[in-house]
Amino acid sequence: MPIPLTIVMYHYVRPLEASRYPRLKAMDLERFRGQLDYIQRHYQVVSMEQVIAASRGERDVLPAHPLLLTFDDGYRDHHDHVLPLLSQRSMQGSFFPPACAVLERRVLDVNKIQFILASVEDPGVLVDCIFSAMDEARAHYGLEPNHVYFSRLSSDSRYDDPPTTFVKRALQRELPEDFRQQLTEGLFSQYVTSDEKAFAEELYMSEGQLRHLLEAGMFIGSHGDQHYWLNSLDHAHQVKEVDRGLRFLEALGAYRDDWVMCYPYGGYDDSLLSILRARGCALGLTTEVALADLTVNDPLTLPRIDTNDLPTDVEAPTPMGFEGRGRERLSAAGSKETS
Ligand SMILES: [Zn+2]
CATH class of the missing domain: 3.20.20.370 (Glycoside hydrolase/deacetylase)
Incomplete structure (x- = not known):
């Protein structure tokens, strides 16, 4: 059973x-x-x-x-x-x-990236910022051409458009660690705030x-x-x-x-x-x-x-997999693509 x-x-x-x-x-x-x-x-x-x-x-x-x-x-x-x-x-x-x-x-890098994205109307602006930083750092880190990164990192997201997906993946894990950390710091203080501690106080629970x-x-x-x-x-x-x-x-x-x-x-x-x-x-x-x-x-x-x-409307139909068949995969189809 x-x-x-x-x-x-x-x-x-x-x-x-x-x-x-x-x-x-x-x-x-x-x-x-x-x-x-x-x-x-x-x-x-x-x-x-x-x-x-x-x-x-x-x-x-x-x-x-x-x-x-x-x-x-x-x-x-x-x-x-x-x-x-x-x-x-x-x-x-x-x-x-x-x-x-x-x-x-401390504000987690993943959260910095989310708030950087939430602070601009067009994520393309951030792609351009990252590209120009990559141009400057290319020789030092031996980076590939920008378009190679973009096509590799911008596809197949369950929730996000290609520029947003690129920004998240480039800053979260794909670019060399110290480079992406610097980049994230810079974008965070440029687009969100330079007072990280105050921001963290507001963002996270206290003990x-x-x-x-x-x-x-x-x-x-x-x-x-x-x-x-x-x-x-x-x-x-x-x-x-x-x-x-x-x-x-x-x-x-x-x-x-x-x-x-x-x-x-x-x-x-x-x-x-x-x-x-x-x-x-x-x-x-x-x-x-x-x-x-x-x-x-x-x-x-x-x-x-x-x-x-999961639906957010009480009148929505009964969930899939509800009959207790258990471990079946959910598809993204029908889900609200907003996370
Ligand atoms: Zn987490």
Whole structure:
């Protein structure tokens, strides 16, 4: 008997129109409310503790049509907008803040890139900036011609147009590391703000706010320390990331016997999984887009669906895969391409 489970992944949830960055790819608060209505009609929201028990073979702990709500990256949105709505409905959410964003008040590169993109009307402007920086740095880094990068990096995105896709991939991982970091810094201070610390204060939850989540019965798991692609690190560096993430949970009072890892960018490998097993990690959440089945999936590599894969209108039709067939792939077709 399959044990199907829908795990939904959220990032930003905010009243978009009223916010300073209405172009940010975020789930609008009203649409989120509509999505919770839809979820309440078709699913039963379960807690992380129930999912952990079910993954260990306690089949009766999950109701029919179970759904787990997960929120990545520790945004203040989650405290200010998500927590009140979940509390009203007696739903548990699971939250995964990277330690460095909370403790060091540094803006993650991935977030810098999102806000750079949200600050310009035409992403082509950013492509031009990156191209001219590449022209200057070409000899030093031995870069290929600009058009080669553009055609390689701009295609096949589930959500974004080609210029946006290029900017994200070039700055996130394709250009040489120190070069893309400098480039991201420069664009962030040019288009967003030069006061990174103040921006981080506004963007991420504080330790106090995370404690509010715990007091309200929410679950907090690990998203590592520096929000690295963990599968790109060597074993020793992976150990450091995992242990720093755990110390952070411990200091918050969120570390219990069972803990859960959510992989930044969905990146993991065998070496990382062995570290997690040695530390008694109960579940691991990836970004593979599928419905989970606890009888089929390795508990350390559970797939999730994106919020954009679920309707935001309570009257929308019953979800696909709902009959409990379990781990079938969702296609991007029909989803709102807004993440
Ligand atoms: Zn993340």
